[in-house]
Amino acid sequence: MxxxxxxxxxxxxxxxxxxxxxxxxxxxxxxxxxxxxxxxxxxxxxxxxxxxxxxxxxxxxxxxxxxxxxxxxxILSSKNMFKPMVGFFNSFIVAAGATCLAVYFSSLTAYAQVVYEWKLRNAFFSFIMAIMMLPGQLTLIGFLQMCYKFHLTNNLIMLILPSIAAPSMVFFMRQYLQPALPVEIVHSARIDGAREFYIFNKIVLPIMKPAIATQAIFSFVGSWNNLFTPMVLISSTKKYTMPMMVSLLRADIYKTEYGSIYAGLTLTILPLIVVYLLLSKYIVAGVALGSVKG
Amino acid sequence: MKKKKAYDYARFGYIFSLPFVLAWLIFQLYPILYTLILGFTDLRGAGNSDWASVILWKEPLKNFITVLGNKSFKQAFINTLIIWGCNFVPQILLALLITAWFTNRRSTIKAQGFYKVMFYLPNIITQATVAMLFAQLFMYPKGVINDLLIQLGIFAKPVEMMRNANTTRGVVIFIQTWMWYGYTAIVLISGVLGISPELFEAAEVDGANQWQTFFRVTLPSIKTILLFTLVTSLIGGLNMFDIPKLFQNGGPNNATLTTSLYIYNKAFQGGYLYGEASAASMIMFAIIVLLSSLVFYLLRDKDEVELRKLIKQQEKEYKRKMKMGKI
Known part of the structure; x- marks a missing residue:
C-alpha cells in the first residue's frame, strides 16, 4: 500500500x-x-x-x-462642438481640486484617529467603516435638487467639494499612518512649542507622502473619468468635462466622419495613457496595497 | 499628569474630524434624505425644487408601487443582474487563474510586472471613451469588427450586430470583464503574497500537489479579500451606467438598460419624473445596503460561530475534567 x-x-x-x-x-x-x-x-x-x-x-x-x-x-474642431481643450481644462480643474481636498482632509481625519484620544474616536471609526459602501450615485437626484436650491448647478465647485468626505481614503490613510507615525515626534514637536495644525502640516503630511501619492493618483483618475455626476449637474457646454465631451461624439454631425471620431477618442485618453505609462509601477503597486489594507 | 494632557488634546480629535463630518452631512446624508423625501412626492420638471407642495399624502407609496410594477424597471433590474453576474464569474475565474500562475512557488513566471501593467490598462481608461470606442468598433456597416469578420470569411456581408439583444449584452459583458479582471487579479495576487510562507511550506512537506495547495491553503486564506472583491464588484455592478449608456444607450430594445440608466432616463430625459426616479433610486439603495451588509454578516457570523463552538467545546471538556476530578 x-x-x-x-x-x-x-x-x-x-x-x-x-x-x-x-x-x-x-x-x-x-x-x-x-x-x-x-x-x-x-x-x-x-x-x-x-x-x-x-x-x-x-x-x-x-x-x-x-x-x-x-x-x-x-474636421473635428471645424464642427464647433467637440472641444477637447475645454474638456481637458474643466476635467483638470475638477480632478485636481477634488484630489487636493480629498487627500488633505482624509489625512487630517486619519491623523485625528491615530494621534488623539477622544471619547467618540472608536465610534467615529465604526461610522466611517459603515458609510464606506454607501452608493453615492443613487442619491444624485437629491444632490441635484440641493444644487438647484443654492443656484450651484453648472458650477464645477459642486463636483469638487463633496470629495472632502472620502471614507475609504480616510480608512486607507489611517491604516498607513498607524504604524508609520512615531508618536514621540508629535510629543517632541509639542515640547518645542509647535501648534497642532503646524505639526500636522509640516511634520505629519511629509511622513504620509507615499500614501498620499498613491491615493492622489486613484482619486485623480476616478474624478477625471466620472461621467454620471457631471452629466446630471452640468448642462452648459462650456463647463463640460472630458467624459461628457466624449459623449458629444455621438452627435449626428459626426456620424459619417469616422476618422474624426477616432481622433476625438484618441485625444480624450492620450493624457491618461501617457500618465499611466509613466506611473504604471506605482499605480499597480497602489492597487495591490489598497487591497491588502482595505 | 498624563491623563490631563490627553484630555487637553482630545478636542483636536473633534476639530480635525469636523470638516469630514460637515462635508458628509451636507454632500451625502442630506442628498440621501432629500432623495428619500422626493420618493414620496410627485415632483416633475428640471429646476423645480418646491417639493413640499407635491407630497403624495393620500398614497405615499405610489411611486414605489409604480416603480416595482414597472415592466422596464424589472427588465432593467434583470439586465443589471445578468450583466454583472456574467461578467463577475469569468472575471474572478480568470483572476484566480492568473493568481495561481503568478504565485506558484515551484515555477516563477517572469515579466510579471509588465503583464500586470498590461492587464490593468483598460481599467484606468475613461469608461465613456471605452464605450464609445467599442460602439465605433462594432459599427454597421463600416466597423472594424465587421470588416475583420468579413476578411476572415465568417461573414459574407456586413451584419448589424448591435440589433441583436444577446450580442449587445455580450459585448457589454465582455467590456466589463476586460476592464476589471486585471484589477481583481492584482488584488488577489497581493492577497496571496500576504499569506505566511510557512503555510505553503507545511503543505509541501505534507506532500500536497499544486491543486491541493491552491484549493486547501491559498483560497481559504484569501477568503476575506475574495469577499471584499465580491461586495465592491456587486455595488459597482448595480451602479453600472457609463458603458451601457454610451455603448448603445440601453438598447436595442432595452437589452442593456441598467437600473442606473433607468433612473437617469426617468429623471433627466423626457418626463423629468423626479418622484419616480427618486423612488427607484431608494429601492436600489436599499438593495445594495442590504446585500452588502448581508454578505459581511454571513462571513463574520461563520468565524464567530466557529469560535463559539470552540469555546463551548473547551468549556465542556473543562467541566468534564472537573467532574472526573471530583469523582
Missing part, C-alpha cells in the same frame, strides 16, 4: 518536471494574448485616428498608421 503511493508520487513528480515547461509556455502565451487584448482596441483606435474617412470606408481594419491625424482633428 505504502509502496504503491510512493510509486505514484515519483511518477507524479516526473510528470511535473516535463509538464512544468509545457505549462509555463502555455501561461506565457495566454498572458501575452491577454496583454495584446488590452492594447488592441486602443491601437485600432489610434491607427484609425490617423486614417482618412475614405480610407476607413475602404477597410476599417489596418494596423499601420496613416498620415491624416491632423486633417481629422481639423
Amino acid at each position: 505504502s509502496n504503491n503511493s510512493n510509486l505514484q508520487l515519483t511518477v507524479e513528480g516526473r510528470e511535473k518536471g516535463k509538464g512544468g515547461v509545457v505549462q509555463k509556455v502555455i501561461i506565457y502565451i495566454l498572458c501575452t494574448f491577454l496583454s495584446i487584448l488590452s492594447i488592441l482596441p486602443f491601437w485600432m483606435m489610434f491607427v484609425n485616428a490617423t486614417r482618412s474617412t475614405p480610407q476607413i470606408q475602404q477597410s476599417a481594419v489596418s494596423f499601420i498608421p496613416s498620415t491624416h491625424m491632423f486633417d481629422n482633428i481639423k
Whole structure:
C-alpha cells in the first residue's frame, strides 16, 4: 500500500518536471494574448485616428498608421462642438481640486484617529467603516435638487467639494499612518512649542507622502473619468468635462466622419495613457496595497 | 499628569474630524434624505425644487408601487443582474487563474510586472471613451469588427450586430470583464503574497500537489479579500451606467438598460419624473445596503460561530475534567 503511493508520487513528480515547461509556455502565451487584448482596441483606435474617412470606408481594419491625424482633428474642431481643450481644462480643474481636498482632509481625519484620544474616536471609526459602501450615485437626484436650491448647478465647485468626505481614503490613510507615525515626534514637536495644525502640516503630511501619492493618483483618475455626476449637474457646454465631451461624439454631425471620431477618442485618453505609462509601477503597486489594507 | 494632557488634546480629535463630518452631512446624508423625501412626492420638471407642495399624502407609496410594477424597471433590474453576474464569474475565474500562475512557488513566471501593467490598462481608461470606442468598433456597416469578420470569411456581408439583444449584452459583458479582471487579479495576487510562507511550506512537506495547495491553503486564506472583491464588484455592478449608456444607450430594445440608466432616463430625459426616479433610486439603495451588509454578516457570523463552538467545546471538556476530578 505504502509502496504503491510512493510509486505514484515519483511518477507524479516526473510528470511535473516535463509538464512544468509545457505549462509555463502555455501561461506565457495566454498572458501575452491577454496583454495584446488590452492594447488592441486602443491601437485600432489610434491607427484609425490617423486614417482618412475614405480610407476607413475602404477597410476599417489596418494596423499601420496613416498620415491624416491632423486633417481629422481639423474636421473635428471645424464642427464647433467637440472641444477637447475645454474638456481637458474643466476635467483638470475638477480632478485636481477634488484630489487636493480629498487627500488633505482624509489625512487630517486619519491623523485625528491615530494621534488623539477622544471619547467618540472608536465610534467615529465604526461610522466611517459603515458609510464606506454607501452608493453615492443613487442619491444624485437629491444632490441635484440641493444644487438647484443654492443656484450651484453648472458650477464645477459642486463636483469638487463633496470629495472632502472620502471614507475609504480616510480608512486607507489611517491604516498607513498607524504604524508609520512615531508618536514621540508629535510629543517632541509639542515640547518645542509647535501648534497642532503646524505639526500636522509640516511634520505629519511629509511622513504620509507615499500614501498620499498613491491615493492622489486613484482619486485623480476616478474624478477625471466620472461621467454620471457631471452629466446630471452640468448642462452648459462650456463647463463640460472630458467624459461628457466624449459623449458629444455621438452627435449626428459626426456620424459619417469616422476618422474624426477616432481622433476625438484618441485625444480624450492620450493624457491618461501617457500618465499611466509613466506611473504604471506605482499605480499597480497602489492597487495591490489598497487591497491588502482595505 | 498624563491623563490631563490627553484630555487637553482630545478636542483636536473633534476639530480635525469636523470638516469630514460637515462635508458628509451636507454632500451625502442630506442628498440621501432629500432623495428619500422626493420618493414620496410627485415632483416633475428640471429646476423645480418646491417639493413640499407635491407630497403624495393620500398614497405615499405610489411611486414605489409604480416603480416595482414597472415592466422596464424589472427588465432593467434583470439586465443589471445578468450583466454583472456574467461578467463577475469569468472575471474572478480568470483572476484566480492568473493568481495561481503568478504565485506558484515551484515555477516563477517572469515579466510579471509588465503583464500586470498590461492587464490593468483598460481599467484606468475613461469608461465613456471605452464605450464609445467599442460602439465605433462594432459599427454597421463600416466597423472594424465587421470588416475583420468579413476578411476572415465568417461573414459574407456586413451584419448589424448591435440589433441583436444577446450580442449587445455580450459585448457589454465582455467590456466589463476586460476592464476589471486585471484589477481583481492584482488584488488577489497581493492577497496571496500576504499569506505566511510557512503555510505553503507545511503543505509541501505534507506532500500536497499544486491543486491541493491552491484549493486547501491559498483560497481559504484569501477568503476575506475574495469577499471584499465580491461586495465592491456587486455595488459597482448595480451602479453600472457609463458603458451601457454610451455603448448603445440601453438598447436595442432595452437589452442593456441598467437600473442606473433607468433612473437617469426617468429623471433627466423626457418626463423629468423626479418622484419616480427618486423612488427607484431608494429601492436600489436599499438593495445594495442590504446585500452588502448581508454578505459581511454571513462571513463574520461563520468565524464567530466557529469560535463559539470552540469555546463551548473547551468549556465542556473543562467541566468534564472537573467532574472526573471530583469523582
